[in-house]
Amino acid sequence: MTKLNGITVALLSLVVVGCQSTQAPQSRVKTNAHKGASEYEYAKAPEQFQDSDIELPAYYNTRGLDKCTFEVNNEHPDCPLSKKVLRLYMADPITADTENPNDWLASVRAYDGRQLLNQFENQLVGLNRFRIVTGDERTVKFLGDSMAGMSDAELARRMKNGVLHPDYAMTIDAVKTGELITGGSTNLVDLSLDFSIGFVDPYTQEKISYPNVGKIKVRTGDVKPMSEMQFWMQSGQIEGGFDIYDANAVSAVLNDMSSRGFGIALSRMLSEVPATAQVLGVKGDRISLDRGQNAGILPNETMVIFEYSLGFAEPVGVARVNPSDIESQGKIVKWKSSKDAKRIKGEAEEGIYRPARDAKLFAVSVGTPKDFLASRITSGGVL
Incomplete structure (x- = not known):
């Protein structure tokens, strides 16, 4: 089989909020992944620990414990027991600029990554390790409609706690790559997603080194058997197998890949931001x-x-x-x-x-x- 073509498409940019980093490789293990793709990270069971493994995670700020008030709803922001505020943003998806676009890439470019924002918010909320300020347009519209009929006194009462502000910004840039491989009548499409993650102080705009979530790569084979990505063509028409021209079919695969990428990011964040x-x-x-x-x-x-x-x-x-x-x-x-x-x-x-x-x-x-x-x-x- 020979590689027919390959193209890289910038998919999206995200901004999230985070907090301090921890790394303790001796206390965590990884799963297997497909052909160099990123792996999930999870904690060892306590029974698997050696004596030398019983150590605090790297970068864990014990000095902050001196500032703890031990009041769950009124904790000092520098105390590691306090929850950090997360704010997520996503830019519009960026499409490729190519002089010779292939028809099948239209379905890849049509994929709108903005739908991932609410999914990632919901996963973060379920962890209850962060406080989330939503960017869900439906929620914002609902709140706008709800507040329209309120008196000034009622509105002030409901907003007595003020507005949450993010502690850090996490930027996630994702690059989408598509390759079409042909061997006569049998063809194969292979997609990959590369997430590059960094953190920024939203008030000084300085890039910072923690948390260190790193790069995440997801491949088609991580979410589907590659046999399901094969298709057969006759006279330029697909006769069977995966329909690369079907935007819904392509989106379904990219949704699964994106979900896995965010799942890996969450597994790393739970290591970097411990309870x-x-x-x-x-x-x-x-x-x-x-x-x-x-x-x-x-x-x-x-x-x-x-x-x-x-x-x-x-x-x-x-x-x-x-x-x-x-x-x-x-x-x-x-x-x-x-x-x-x-x-x-x-x-x-x-x-x-x-x-x-x-x-x-x-x-x-x-x-x-x-x-x-x-x-x-x-x-x-x-x-």
């Missing part, structure tokens, strides 16, 4: 946390437990945690081999260990639980 909670007490191997779903803790979350005292953070164990709406319960699966861990474990075995005023215990997540990826982010549960 944090304070440990209220330890009884044996059981732990109680002061926050749950309201702080973005996910079911079966893997969390490193650490003691924070006088500016020093000492990891003591790794736990599996399950949240309720405002609190969480968990079990320390492995204790770290250290004096601090042995001291806390010994006291917890004799009764209930309650952290001292000057030596508090905290829990920080290390990545996305694999079962959460399969059930909430990926299409059809396929990683």
